Amino acid sequence: MKPLALLILICFTTTTTVKAQNKKKQDAAAIKNMCGCFEVTFNFAETFNYSEDSLYKPSQTKVDKGLEWAQLVEDDKNKISIQHLLQVGPANNPYIVKHWRQDWLFENTEFYMFNGDNTWNFITKPKAEVKGQWTQKVYQVDDSPRYEGSGTWVHVDGKNYWENTTDAPLPRREYTKRSDYNVTTRGNRHEITRTGWVHDQDNSKVIREAGKADVILAKEKGYNTYVKVADSKCKAAADWWTENQDKWALVRNKWDAVYNRNTNLSLEEKVDNKPLYKFLFDDENYSTSEKINPVIESFVK
Numbered sequence: 001m002k003p004l005a006l007l008i009l010i011c012f013t014t015t016t017t018v019k020a021q022n023k024k025k026q027d028a029a030a031i032k033n034m035c036g037c038f039e040v041t042f043n044f045a046e047t048f049n050y051s052e053d054s055l056y057k058p059s060q061t062k063v064d065k066g067l068e069w070a071q072l073v074e075d076d077k078n079k080i081s082i083q084h085l086l087q088v089g090p091a092n093n094p095y096i097v098k099h100w101r102q103d104w105l106f107e108n109t110e111f112y113m114f115n116g117d118n119t120w121n122f123i124t125k126p127k128a129e130v131k132g133q134w135t136q137k138v139y140q141v142d143d144s145p146r147y148e149g150s151g152t153w154v155h156v157d158g159k160n161y162w163e164n165t166t167d168a169p170l171p172r173r174e175y176t177k178r179s180d181y182n183v184t185t186r187g188n189r190h191e192i193t194r195t196g197w198v199h200d201q202d203n204s205k206v207i208r209e210a211g212k213a214d215v216i217l218a219k220e221k222g223y224n225t226y227v228k229v230a231d232s233k234c235k236a237a238a239d240w241w242t243e244n245q246d247k248w249a250l251v252r253n254k255w256d257a258v259y260n261r262n263t264n265l266s267l268e269e270k271v272d273n274k275p276l277y278k279f280l281f282d283d284e285n286y287s288t289s290e291k292i293n294p295v296i297e298s299f300v301k
Helices: 004-031 231-259 278-279 289-299
Strands: 037-047 062-075 080-089 095-106 110-114 119-124 135-137 145-151 154-156 158-169 183-192 196-207 215-229
Touching: 004 095, 004 154, 004 158, 062 095, 062 231, 080 231, 095 231, 110 145, 110 158, 119 158, 135 158, 196 278, 231 289, 278 289
Parallel strands: none
Antiparallel strands: 037 062, 037 215, 062 080, 080 095, 095 135, 110 119, 135 145, 145 158, 154 158, 158 183, 183 196, 196 215
8 A cells, every 4th residue: 555545544533533432422411411400290192092992992001290300320441320319209208110121231232131921132233334433321210121222322413312212021011000011112312412311202102012013902192291400409319319329239249140141031010029129129028149040030931
């Protein structure tokens, strides 16, 4: 290769690498903007139904409000982890509820994809398919899997957002009331705004049966707004996390060991007639790895 051609190639490669590094930093900054104290409004409404049952009743429109603390748990080169905590009740004596967790992994190639009936299929994707992308892995309140998907953060025209469509279990507001579908196909859009961020969803309620094509029962719109407020408003939740973070690190460590088996995962809904979160929320009896690890393992089929 001629010296001039080599110099041009080096300059091009260097410029491309710098741009990719700057883009990754911009992505990470957007993700970490989801941390802090927020006044949250959860909005869900069924929009269309395709049922052939004349007696079909759509889900009621649901609007809830709350105060949520989003705690940065991990901030590494290729991983950002955020734990959400609900703070409910009177300001002078609030009650803290461990809520969902979201992990963001850069150029991740390993996935647990929900397939209905409390089962997640382990799949891998080629590196080229996820180049420059971030995977959002969402976990239940007990740190068991919920859903995950990969996409590219977009920063254009003053907008900063990430989009993905993936299958998920029924949300808590539905699975205690509905048994006529078993998969939620979630169209997720996370957008950072001037006042906080928005979780915008276009979801399908899906009937999935082995050997048959999926049937869409209905569609749903979700629009959850997170308005940033002073961190001091969530002091009780932040303090709760400081006191309890060591225990939940043990829970995550056990789940990581399960996920690292890299095989399809099927979980029991209940053991001894109790869901997993009821065991793990019992701090008196489940606060050490000697107690936590066996109970989690008992839910793995």
